[in-house]
Each structure stands twice: as C-alpha cells, then as structure tokens.
Amino acid sequence: MSIKNVCVIGLGTMGMGAAKSCIKAGLNTYGADISDKALADLKAAGAVKVAKDAREFASELEAVIVLVVNAQQVKTVLFGDNDNGLASALKPGTIVMVSATIAAKDAQEIAAGLQAHSLEMLDAPVSGGGVKANQGAMTVMAAGKKELFERMQSVFDAVSGNGGKVYNIGEEIGKGASVKIVHQLLAGVHIAVAAEAMALAAKAGIPLDIMYDVVTHAAGNSWMFENRMKHVVDGDYTPLSAVNIFVKDLGLVTDTANSLHFPIPLASTALAMFTNASNMGLGREDDSAVIKTFAGITLPQKK
Amino acid sequence: MSIKNVCVIGLGTMGMGAAKSCIKAGLNTYGADISDKALADLKAAGAVKVAKDAREFASELEAVIVLVVNAQQVKTVLFGDNDNGLASALKPGTIVMVSATIAAKDAQEIAAGLQAHSLEMLDAPVSGGGVKANQGAMTVMAAGKKELFERMQSVFDAVSGNGGKVYNIGEEIGKGASVKIVHQLLAGVHIAVAAEAMALAAKAGIPLDIMYDVVTHAAGNSWMFENRMKHVVDGDYTPLSAVNIFVKDLGLVTDTANSLHFPIPLASTALAMFTNASNMGLGREDDSAVIKTFAGITLPQKK
Numbered sequence: 001m002s003i004k005n006v007c008v009i010g011l012g013t014m015g016m017g018a019a020k021s022c023i024k025a026g027l028n029t030y031g032a033d034i035s036d037k038a039l040a041d042l043k044a045a046g047a048v049k050v051a052k053d054a055r056e057f058a059s060e061l062e063a064v065i066v067l068v069v070n071a072q073q074v075k076t077v078l079f080g081d082n083d084n085g086l087a088s089a090l091k092p093g094t095i096v097m098v099s100a101t102i103a104a105k106d107a108q109e110i111a112a113g114l115q116a117h118s119l120e121m122l123d124a125p126v127s128g129g130g131v132k133a134n135q136g137a138m139t140v141m142a143a144g145k146k147e148l149f150e151r152m153q154s155v156f157d158a159v160s161g162n163g164g165k166v167y168n169i170g171e172e173i174g175k176g177a178s179v180k181i182v183h184q185l186l187a188g189v190h191i192a193v194a195a196e197a198m199a200l201a202a203k204a205g206i207p208l209d210i211m212y213d214v215v216t217h218a219a220g221n222s223w224m225f226e227n228r229m230k231h232v233v234d235g236d237y238t239p240l241s242a243v244n245i246f247v248k249d250l251g252l253v254t255d256t257a258n259s260l261h262f263p264i265p266l267a268s269t270a271l272a273m274f275t276n277a278s279n280m281g282l283g284r285e286d287d288s289a290v291i292k293t294f295a296g297i298t299l300p301q302k303k
Numbered sequence: 304m305s306i307k308n309v310c311v312i313g314l315g316t317m318g319m320g321a322a323k324s325c326i327k328a329g330l331n332t333y334g335a336d337i338s339d340k341a342l343a344d345l346k347a348a349g350a351v352k353v354a355k356d357a358r359e360f361a362s363e364l365e366a367v368i369v370l371v372v373n374a375q376q377v378k379t380v381l382f383g384d385n386d387n388g389l390a391s392a393l394k395p396g397t398i399v400m401v402s403a404t405i406a407a408k409d410a411q412e413i414a415a416g417l418q419a420h421s422l423e424m425l426d427a428p429v430s431g432g433g434v435k436a437n438q439g440a441m442t443v444m445a446a447g448k449k450e451l452f453e454r455m456q457s458v459f460d461a462v463s464g465n466g467g468k469v470y471n472i473g474e475e476i477g478k479g480a481s482v483k484i485v486h487q488l489l490a491g492v493h494i495a496v497a498a499e500a501m502a503l504a505a506k507a508g509i510p511l512d513i514m515y516d517v518v519t520h521a522a523g524n525s526w527m528f529e530n531r532m533k534h535v536v537d538g539d540y541t542p543l544s545a546v547n548i549f550v551k552d553l554g555l556v557t558d559t560a561n562s563l564h565f566p567i568p569l570a571s572t573a574l575a576m577f578t579n580a581s582n583m584g585l586g587r588e589d590d591s592a593v594i595k596t597f598a599g600i601t602l603p604q605k606k
Contacts, residue, residue, distance in 0.1 A: 104507070127521045127522055127523075128521065128522065129522065139517065139520055139521045141517055165520050167513060167516065167517050169509065169513060170510075175507075175508070175509060178504070178507040178508075178509055179504070179509055179513070179514060179517055181507075182500050182501075182503055182504045182507070182509065182514060182518075183500075183517065183518060183521055183522075183523040184523070185496070185499070185500045185503065185523075186496060186497070186500045186518060186523035186524075186525070186528065187522055187523045189492070189496040189499075189569065190493070190496070190523065190525060192569060193488070193489060193492040193493070193496070193569045193570070194489070196488070196492075196567055196568065196569050196570065197485050197486075197488045197489045198485075199565070200485055200488065200559075200560060200563070200565055200567060201481070201482070201485045203563050203565045204407070204478075204481040204484075204485070204559070204563060205478070205481075206472070206478060206481055206482055206485065207473075210470060210472060210482070211482060211485060213470065214442065214444055214470050214482055214486065215485075215486060215489060217442055217468050218430045218431065218442045218486055218526075219430055219431065219432065219486075219490055219526045219527060219530070220430070220486040220487070220488075220489035220490040220493065220526070220527075221489075221525065221526045222489070222493060222524065222525035222526065222527075222528075223521075223522045223523070223524045223525070224522065224523075224525075225489065225525075227522070256503075256507070257503060260503070260506050260507060261599075262502070262503055262506045262597075262599070263597070264499055264503060265499070265572045265575070265576065266492065266495060266496045266499050266569055266572055266573065266576075267496070267499065269568045269569055269572050270569065272568070273568065273569075294565075294566070296564075296565070
C-alpha cells in the first residue's frame with residue numbers, strides 16, 4: 001500500500017514546497033517546524049495537523065520527510081538528547097526519508113539509529129530549489145531498500161511527478177548522500193567560476209550584460225551561471241541561496257573527499273573563495289556575492 | 304552592398320563547417336588550407352576555388368574569415384615572413400574577420416598590420432563546435448566598425464543564421480578577443496570540474512552513468528558536463544576537441560589575466576590539470592581525458 005499520511009519536518013524553502021506539493025497531490029500532510037509563521041502558512045494551505053514537535057502526531061504517520069539544514073539537526077530531530085526524539089515515537093515500519101545534504105557517514109549513522117527503533121530509512125537528498133519544490137518538480141537521489149521505493153511512490157509522485165525525477169542509486173545507505181555531495185561540488189564550483197569569469201570581464205572592460213548574453217547562448221554556459229549571474233548583472237544580492245550554504249556544502253564535499261583520500265583541486269579552491277566571502281561579511285548575501293571578493297573592479301549597481 | 308565573395312582560411316572542424324555554410328547560403332565561397340584532403344572536400348561541396356595559398360585568388364575576394372589555430376598562424380597567413388602574406392595581395396577595403404582564439408593584444412597588433420594595407424578588420428572569435436559550424440549555427444563575438452557589420456550581414460546570416468547568434472561587442476578591436484577569452488575560462492573550468500566530480504563519484508563507488516543522469520537533470524549541469532562526460536561514461540576519448548587545445552586556451556586566459564593584474568584561482572588550477580594531462584601523454588586525446596590525471600579510480604572502458 002502506498003503512503004497516505006506523510007509529515008515534512010523543516011518547513012524552509014524546500015520543505016514548505018515539498019509539503020504543499022503533498023497537499024496538492026491529495027496526501028494527508030503534516031508539518032513540523034520551529035517557526036509559528038511557517039506552521040500557520042502550511043495549516044492554511046490544507047495540512048491535517050502542524051506542530052513544533054512532530055511527536056504530537058507521530059503515531060498517525062506512515063512516512064516522514066526530514067528537510068532540515070544539516071546532519072546535526074537531523075540527529076536532534078530524530079534522536080533528541082537521549083534517544084527521546086521523533087524516532088522513539090514513530091510506529092515500527094514508518095519510513096524516514098532523510099533529505100538534508102549530509103555526508104555518507106552521517107547517513108549511515110542515522111540509519112543505524114533508526115534501525116534500533118525498527119524504522120526504515122531512505123537516504124534521499126533532493127535538489128531543484130524552492131520554486132521546483134513548490135511545483136512538485138524536485139530531483140530526488142535516493143538509496144534504500146527496493147520495497148521502500150514502492151511504498152513511497154505516492155510521495156515521490158507528489159514531490160517529483162510534475163517534471164522532476166526520482167533516481168534509485170541502489171540499496172546501500174550513503175550512496176544517495178554521496179551523489180548529492182558530488183552534485184554540490186559541481187554547483188559550488190560553477191557559481192565560483194561564474195563569478196571569476198564575470199569579474200575578469202569587468203576588469204577587461206566588457207559590459208557584463210553582453211558577457212552574460214554571450215555565455216548563456218554558448219558552450220560556456222552552466223545552469224548556475226545562467227541563474228546566478230543574472231543577480232550580478234542586476235546588482236541584486238537578495239539571498240535566494242546564501243554564501244554560507246556553500247561554505248557548508250563545499251565543506252561537506254572536502255570532508256567527503258578527504259575521507260576517501262581523494263584530491264579535489266577545484267572544489268577546494270572554490271571553498272576558499274566562499275569562505276573568504278563569508279569572512280568579508282557576505283555570508284548571508286546571495287551566493288553570487290562571492291564575486292565581491294575580487295578587488296579592483298566596478299560591478300553593476302541595483303537600479 | 305553585402306559581401307558575395309568570401310574565403311575561409313583554415314579548414315579544420317570549425318573552418319570547414321563555416322565554409323560549407325557559406326556555400327549552402329549561396330555565397331561564392333573560396334577556401335585555403337595546407338591539407339589536400341580538406342581542399343578536395345570543400346571543392347566537392349561546391350567551392351568556387353580552393354588553394355593552399357589564398358594569394359592565388361586574393362583579388363577576387365571581398366571578405367576573408369581566418370579560422371586557424373592561434374595568433375602566430377594568423378600573423379603568418381596575413382603577413383608572411385616579410386609582410387608578403389595574404390594582406391599584401393588583398394584589395395584595399397577587403398574585410399578580414401579574425402576568428403581564431405587570440406589575446407586582445409594580438410588582435411590589436413593584427414589590426415595595425417592590416418590597416419597598413421588599407422584592409423578592414425573584424426575582431427570576431429567564434430564558438431559552437433564543428434556540428435554547429437556545419438549547421439550555420441555558430442556564435443560570433445565581434446568587435447569592429449559599425450559599417451563592417453552591415454557589409455558582413457550575408458556572411459553572418461550564412462554562418463550563424465540557422466540558430467546561432469552574432470554579438471556586437473562594440474567598436475574597439477580586442478573586445479571580441481576578450482569576450483572569447485572569458486568564455487574559454489568558463490568552458491575550460493567546466494570540463495576540468497566535470498572530470499573532478501566524476502572522478503570523485505568513481506572513488507565513492509557511484510555508477511557513473513547514474514551520476515551523469517542525475518547531474519544532467521539538475522542544477523549542477525553545464526553545457527560542457529553534458530557534452531564531455533558522455534565520453535567518460537562511454538569510455539571513448541576519440542578527440543573532438545583535444546586536451547592540448549585547452550592547454551593553449553587556458554594559457555591565453557592566464558596571460559590575459561596576468562596582463563590585467565587579475566587573479567583567476569579556478570582557471571589557474573584548471574590549466575595545471577590540463578597541462579599535467581598533456582605531460583602524461585594525453586594531449587591529443589579528447590579534453591575529457593583530463594579525468595585520467597586522477598589516480599586510484601577505475602573508469603568505464605569503451606564497449
């Protein structure tokens with residue numbers, strides 16, 4: 001039987017989008033977050049129940065999607081201070097889909113913790129941003145037992161069925177996390193090199209709107225260049241995804257590479273660029289603000 | 304009056320594509336190359352005249368597209384050993400469209416040399432690869448006098464009118480070259496980081512065909528990742544564009560950045576990766592072979 005009762009933990013941009021997509025798809029949707037505003041927003045959108053602590057309705061759930069920021073938050077939500085978190089309150093057999101961006105090692109530790117409570121885990125990071133999450137068009141990179149994919153089909157249809165895609169990376173917990181880590185390596189370096197290229201163009205006296213137009217119509221384009229350098233051309237660094245997110249994610253990338261004894265020269269350089277941007281006080285600006293680490297250039301101002 | 308008689312110098316992948324697109328568009332097309340095979344091929348496709356040395360029919364030409372490999376070759380073709388090259392044989396007012404990837408400084412030197420023969424120059428690098436050149440869908444990044452753009456409209460329609468685009472970067476010679484340099488910075492780093500990411504995926508035990516599929520459907524994608532990592536998944540390093548091309552182009556990028564006193568941390572790292580690949584004997588393989596510089600992984604073999 002496919003899942004009907006699902007709870008999203010962490011109602012940020014991605015989590016809120018995922019939860020609303022579940023409501024639209026007709027699932028009995030629950031939500032948990034520390035923000036009263038987010039809870040009220042989801043309740044108004046048609047959630048069955050919302051709460052700051054999902055233990056309040058844990059016994060009603062068949063699946064949980066955990067979309068908090070990092071591994072530490074995942075562990076706190078599920079296991080609390082003394083194994084008294086949500087995991088202790090869920091019915092045996094409930095599926096916990098861990099969708100935060102975390103290291104493979106953390107995914108394996110979390111799986112072991114869940115197994116102690118007879119809970120099932122999908123190691124299933126997501127990608128696509130808030131807009132796609134809201135449209136039910138997320139990309140899901142999932143590892144876990146085959147039968148879990150079947151039971152989760154209704155949830156996958158809800159969050160990805162409208163133009164997204166669910167990848168089955170295999171049974172081994174940690175493989176989903178690793179695929180996301182490799183993806184973030186590309187995403188982070190693409191933003192940093194987009195900034196480096198536009199900074200060089202500015203130094204060479206090339207109008208940045210023309211440079212943007214050329215690149216987005218040629219083989220030098222990337223999804224991130226096209227998305228983020230628009231912010232630079234417009235001089236608008238309102239954060240959609242902040243510099244500090246890539247300090248965190250490229251940190252995870254380098255941790256993962258180090259644990260595999262593997263060199264990643266470009267990602268290591270990009271991490272240094274984002275870290276420097278953060279130390280310049282730009283951590284909460286849009287990640288494209290990494291371009292401001294290049295001195296001696298004049299960038300477009302917001303109109 | 305728009306140009307009718309045009310000659311392409313350098314019938315490699317891009318030049319041959321451009322010349323054939325001119326023929327298809329009904330222009331009187333001439334061609335020059337050191338390869339007998341290339342000349343025979345273009346003649347069979349409908350060229351008016353072909354020769355190893357374009358001076359043979361220089362007086363019949365209204366425009367020349369120079370699509371050789373580097374600035375030195377451009378200078379040799381146009382000025383020979385003692386200013387006795389093609390420039391000395393062309394009619395005054397003939398337009399020379401310099402489309403090799405060169406530094407802004409070289410573009411300016413070439414313009415001065417042409418001016419001494421009362422010839423006009425368009426500083427007009429191109430992008431898109433052989434397939435697009437053949438379809439008449441090249442991207443052209445051109446700087447030069449406004450009137451030259453009008454006279455060259457027939458040629459631009461031929462080489463770019465079928466889905467490509469011509470950018471007018473302004474009047475200043477060198478700006479076209481600089482735009483291409485910035486573009487190559489992105490292209491080169493995107494190939495190198497694609498290799499770095501796929502190498503890390505291989506080390507982490509992720510099947511590369513799945514990794515490829517995920518990235519090409521998510522925000523970590525780039526034009527180069529999608530195009531080049533297919534070669535890695537297939538284990539086929541037949542050169543479409545060789546490692547040594549990016550040793551050359553990223554060398555131009557770093558020369559340009561140095562002359563502007565500007566740091567390019569990612570492109571400098573990527574140049575080191577391609578140079579190392581070349582020193583490993585991979586210079587003539589497809590540029591995706593830069594992934595072979597990563598030791599300790601097993602890559603897909605050609606079926």
